[in-house]
Amino acid sequence: MSIRLENIAKHFGNTQALEPxxxxxxxxxxxxxxxxxGSGKTTLLRIIAGLESADRTAQPSRIMFGxxxxxxxxxxxxxxxxxxxxxxxxxxxxxxxxxxxxLTVMPKKERPxxxxxxxxxxxxxxxxxxxxxxxxxxxxxxxxxxxxVSLARALAVKPDVLLLDEPFGALDAKVRQDLRRWLRRLHxxxxxxxxxxxxxxxxxxxxxxxVVVMSNGRxxxxxxxxxxxxxxxxxxxxxxxxDVNHLEGSVNNGVLTCGNAYLHVDLPDGxxxxxxxxxxxxxxxxxxxxCHLPVVVTAISPVGAEVRVELxxxxxxxxxxxTVRHADFERLAMKRGQHLFAHPRQWHRFxxxxxxxxRQTRTA
Amino acid sequence: xxxxxxxxxxxxxxxxAALVLSAxxxxxxxxxxxxxxxxxxxxxxxxxxxxxxxxxxxxLTLGVALLTIPICLVFGVxxxxxxxxxxxxxxxxxxxxxxxxFAVSPVVAGLIYLLLYGRNGWIGSWLDGHDIQLMFAWxxxxxxxxxxxxxxVARELIPLMQAQGSREEEAAATLGARGWTTFWxxxxxxxxxxxxxxxxxxxxRAVGEFGAVSVVSGAIRGQTNTLPLHLEQLYQxxxxxxxxxxxxxxxxxxxxxxxxxxxxxxxxxxxxxxx
Numbered sequence: 001m002s003i004r005l006e007n008i009a010k011h012f013g014n015t016q017a018l019e020p021x022x023x024x025x026x027x028x029x030x031x032x033x034x035x036x037x038g039s040g041k042t043t044l045l046r047i048i049a050g051l052e053s054a055d056r057t058a059q060p061s062r063i064m065f066g067x068x069x070x071x072x073x074x075x076x077x078x079x080x081x082x083x084x085x086x087x088x089x090x091x092x093x094x095x096x097x098x099x100x101x102x103l104t105v106m107p108k109k110e111r112p113x114x115x116x117x118x119x120x121x122x123x124x125x126x127x128x129x130x131x132x133x134x135x136x137x138x139x140x141x142x143x144x145x146x147x148x149v150s151l152a153r154a155l156a157v158k159p160d161v162l163l164l165d166e167p168f169g170a171l172d173a174k175v176r177q178d179l180r181r182w183l184r185r186l187h188x189x190x191x192x193x194x195x196x197x198x199x200x201x202x203x204x205x206x207x208x209x210x211v212v213v214m215s216n217g218r219x220x221x222x223x224x225x226x227x228x229x230x231x232x233x234x235x236x237x238x239x240x241x242x243d244v245n246h247l248e249g250s251v252n253n254g255v256l257t258c259g260n261a262y263l264h265v266d267l268p269d270g271x272x273x274x275x276x277x278x279x280x281x282x283x284x285x286x287x288x289x290x291c292h293l294p295v296v297v298t299a300i301s302p303v304g305a306e307v308r309v310e311l312x313x314x315x316x317x318x319x320x321x322x323t324v325r326h327a328d329f330e331r332l333a334m335k336r337g338q339h340l341f342a343h344p345r346q347w348h349r350f351x352x353x354x355x356x357x358x359r360q361t362r363t364a
Numbered sequence: 365x366x367x368x369x370x371x372x373x374x375x376x377x378x379x380x381a382a383l384v385l386s387a388x389x390x391x392x393x394x395x396x397x398x399x400x401x402x403x404x405x406x407x408x409x410x411x412x413x414x415x416x417x418x419x420x421x422x423x424l425t426l427g428v429a430l431l432t433i434p435i436c437l438v439f440g441v442x443x444x445x446x447x448x449x450x451x452x453x454x455x456x457x458x459x460x461x462x463x464x465x466f467a468v469s470p471v472v473a474g475l476i477y478l479l480l481y482g483r484n485g486w487i488g489s490w491l492d493g494h495d496i497q498l499m500f501a502w503x504x505x506x507x508x509x510x511x512x513x514x515x516x517v518a519r520e521l522i523p524l525m526q527a528q529g530s531r532e533e534e535a536a537a538t539l540g541a542r543g544w545t546t547f548w549x550x551x552x553x554x555x556x557x558x559x560x561x562x563x564x565x566x567x568x569r570a571v572g573e574f575g576a577v578s579v580v581s582g583a584i585r586g587q588t589n590t591l592p593l594h595l596e597q598l599y600q601x602x603x604x605x606x607x608x609x610x611x612x613x614x615x616x617x618x619x620x621x622x623x624x625x626x627x628x629x630x631x632x633x634x635x636x637x638x639x
Binding site: 090 | 541550
C-alpha cells in the first residue's frame, strides 16, 4: 500500500513541529525518517498513524493510503501496525494475550474463531522466535524480546502499513544489529510498506530503500542511501550523515589562512569554511609548499578496519578525526603527542543561505 | 565500617520513642475502647448493640457508605481520566479544586450545604416548593458524605495514571480497539489496585464522618442518626457502655479497613517482587 502525504503541517503551542510537508512512499518500500531530536520525524510518523492530527491549513491537507483517503479516518480504522519506542506492551497481559489483542477486539462478524486466533498468534510467535515465552509477562522479558513481541502484536492484524518509532533505540548494539537484519528480512518476505523513525544515520542508511532526512520540521532531502551519502543537497545533510572536520579561515590571493596553518585553494577572497570527512584527511611527517596544517595526535583507537585518530591544533576550534589505514599507522609509528601534518585528499564547501545545490567538491 | 547516619545510640533512641509514642497514643486508646465496651460483660454490650436505635444507626451508616462508594468511584475515575489524558485550559486549577474537600473543615462543608439546600436556602426553597426535602434526611447525609470523600479515589489514581502515561491506550487504538474496550481491557486492569485502595479509604471516611453529617442530619433518633452521631448522643446521656459499644463497632470497621489495606499493599509488593 503506497502512502501519500499532501501539505501536512503541525504545531504544538507556539512551536512549529512540522512545516507543510509533501511525501510519497511507494508500495512495498522501507523508508527511514532520519533527523536529530526535535526535527519533527516522530510527529510525522504519528500523523501518518492517526495518533496525531495535522493542522488545518489554508491549503487542504490529505493523507492517502493507496486510493483510500484516510485524512479523517480514526487510528483504529486505518489498518496500520504501530511499534512504539518503548514497546508499550500491555503489562498486565501475557505475551500470548498481547499478540492476540488486536484479533480479540475485532467486531464479532470479522473476528476469527478462537482456534484460528490461537493458530495465528503461535505462527507469529514462531516467526519472532518467542513461542516458548507465550505465557510470560512483558516485565519478565529482555528489551529485544519485548521489541519482537510488539512487532508480532502489530503484525497480527495484517496491517496495510507498518510504522515503527525508534524501533531499536533502547537496545544494545549487538541486539540492534540482529534485529535490523531480521526486520530487513521480514520486510522482504512479507512485502508490506513500512516507515520507521530513527536518529541513527547508520541504521537509516543500512535499512532503508529511501531515507527522508529532516531537520526543524522540514524535509531536507529524500534519496536512496548511497545517493544521499555521495551527493548531499545541503550542509545539514552532509554533516548529519557522518563525522565532519571543519577548516575555517579567510582566503587571500588563493591562500586559505587560519592561524599558523595555510592551504592553497582557488577560491575568491573572503571568509571560508571547508568540510572534510575523516577518510579525506591524509597524515604525513612533512608539510608541502601548498599545504601546511600542523596537528598533534591526541587519541588513537585502533579498533576495526582502520585506525581512528583524533587531532588537535591551536588553529582548530574543534578536534579533527582522521581514519588511517593500519599500514600507514605503522609506517608513521603514530603515538599520542606526535606532531604531524594533515593533507586534505578532498574537501567540500556549501554556499550559506542558498537552497540550491551550491556544493563543491575538489580534489586537493 | 559504619555508614552515614548509622549511629546505634540515635537509632535506639528513635526506635524507643516511636514505640512509646505509638503505644501511648494509638494502641492504648484502642484497647481502652474495647475494655470499656465489655466492662459490664458481653450481655450488656450485646443489649446495647442490638438496641433498635443502634441497629438503625448501623443500617443508615452502612447504607450511606454503600451509596457513596459507587458515586465516588465513577467521579474519581472520570476526573482522573480527564486530568491525565486530556490537556485543556484550567486543568491545573481543576487538579487543585479536587483538594477542596480535604482543605475545608467538614463542619463548614455541612453548613454550606445547609445554606444552599436547607428549607430557606437558595436551591432548597425551590425544592421545598416541589415537596423535596434534602436536609435533615438521608439524602442530605449522603450529599455531604460524598463531598467529604470524593477526592480519595481521584487522588489515588492521578499520580499512577500520570506515571503510566497513555502509550498502552494508544497501542490498543492502533490495534483497532474502541473506547470502551480499551477502558475495560487496558486502563482498568492497570489501575485496579489503586482503585481498590481508594475505595477502602473512601469507605473508612464515609463510615466515620461526624462533622459535616452532624450539621445536616438533625440527628433524629431512629431516622437520621448515623453511628458516630448515635455514639455521641449515648455519651451525652451518660450511657458510657452504650457509647463505647458503638465506638467498638466503629473501631472494628477501622481495623478491618486497615487489614484490607495492608493485604493489598502486601499483594502489590509481592507482585513487584515476582516481576
